[in-house]
Amino acid sequence: MCDPGVEPWPLRHLVLRTPRLTLCPDDDAGLHELAALALRGVHPPEEMPFLTPWTDQAPDDLVRTSMQYFWRARARLTASDWSVHFLVRHDGRVIGNQELSGKEFAITREVSSGSWLGIAHQRHGYGTEMRAAVLLLAFDHLNATIARSGAFTDNPASLRVSEKLGYRTDGANTSARRGTAATEIRLVLQPSHFVRPKWMLQVDGLDGCLRLLGAG
Numbered sequence: 001m002c003d004p005g006v007e008p009w010p011l012r013h014l015v016l017r018t019p020r021l022t023l024c025p026d027d028d029a030g031l032h033e034l035a036a037l038a039l040r041g042v043h044p045p046e047e048m049p050f051l052t053p054w055t056d057q058a059p060d061d062l063v064r065t066s067m068q069y070f071w072r073a074r075a076r077l078t079a080s081d082w083s084v085h086f087l088v089r090h091d092g093r094v095i096g097n098q099e100l101s102g103k104e105f106a107i108t109r110e111v112s113s114g115s116w117l118g119i120a121h122q123r124h125g126y127g128t129e130m131r132a133a134v135l136l137l138a139f140d141h142l143n144a145t146i147a148r149s150g151a152f153t154d155n156p157a158s159l160r161v162s163e164k165l166g167y168r169t170d171g172a173n174t175s176a177r178r179g180t181a182a183t184e185i186r187l188v189l190q191p192s193h194f195v196r197p198k199w200m201l202q203v204d205g206l207d208g209c210l211r212l213l214g215a216g
């Protein structure tokens with residue numbers, strides 16, 4: 001039995017609230033909902049916004065490997081290498097995933113992000129709102145000094161979200177995507193260039209997570 005005074009997973013208490021969205025680190029019930037959302041589609045089949053083409057899989061494989069991906073991230077999480085997957089909810093329903101990660105964060109003060117929304121929920125401003133939420137968490141609550149992201153050149157929606165929030169380009173990588181070369185634009189944002197939203201982020205349950213994220 002755990003000592004009742006010891007919290008093994010403080011991230012389960014973390015909640016970020018924006019005007020329209022709630023972001024909580026993943027739990028199994030939410031992951032089932034997220035996988036069902038992914039099965040309903042994340043992008044048109046002729047497009048591939050992800051380096052690892054996980055959305056090309058057969059439904060059974062997609063659900064299982066997605067769950068394994070998130071479980072792996074939870075199981076491997078340490079203060080020196082963490083990746084938190086926030087389930088994004090609107091009106092209580094999971095509409096997407098917003099990742100925030102850090103390597104040696106206590107030293108680097110750098111975070112990276114990645115995200116997706118179910119196709120039915122895109123182009124309503126949620127992508128910008130959820131990325132802004134984790135940037136506010138990173139800059140204002142974790143004392144990050146750099147945020148990184150990236151998107152393929154043929155992903156105008158993601159590039160536009162980054163542009164709206166103030167990211168600048170920081171070079172490019174060539175990757176093999178679905179067996180052909182694709183160019184990924186690297187993006188970087190410093191707090192002074194962050195185009196802040198007009199709303200305030202409400203953060204609950206962070207205190208117990210700070211040490212776990214190398215931010216204590």
Ligand SMILES: CC(C)(COP(=O)(O)OP(=O)(O)OC[C@H]1O[C@@H](n2cnc3c(N)ncnc32)[C@H](O)[C@@H]1OP(=O)(O)O)[C@@H](O)C(=O)NCCC(=O)NCCS
Pocket residue numbers: 042043049050114115116117118121122123124125126127128129150151152155156157158160161
């Ligand atoms: C990328 C993603 C998270 C953005 O979320 P979103 O809710 O659609 O984004 P927003 O509505 O906040 O903003 C999108 C912006 O891109 C613009 N945009 C969207 N599609 C576009 C297109 N095909 N061409 C040009 N601009 C486009 C929108 O007009 C909007 O800009 P605006 O506010 O200036 O009008 C979402 O589209 C998504 O999940 N895509 C599939 C997965 C993906 O690409 N993930 C990112 C991998 S790097």
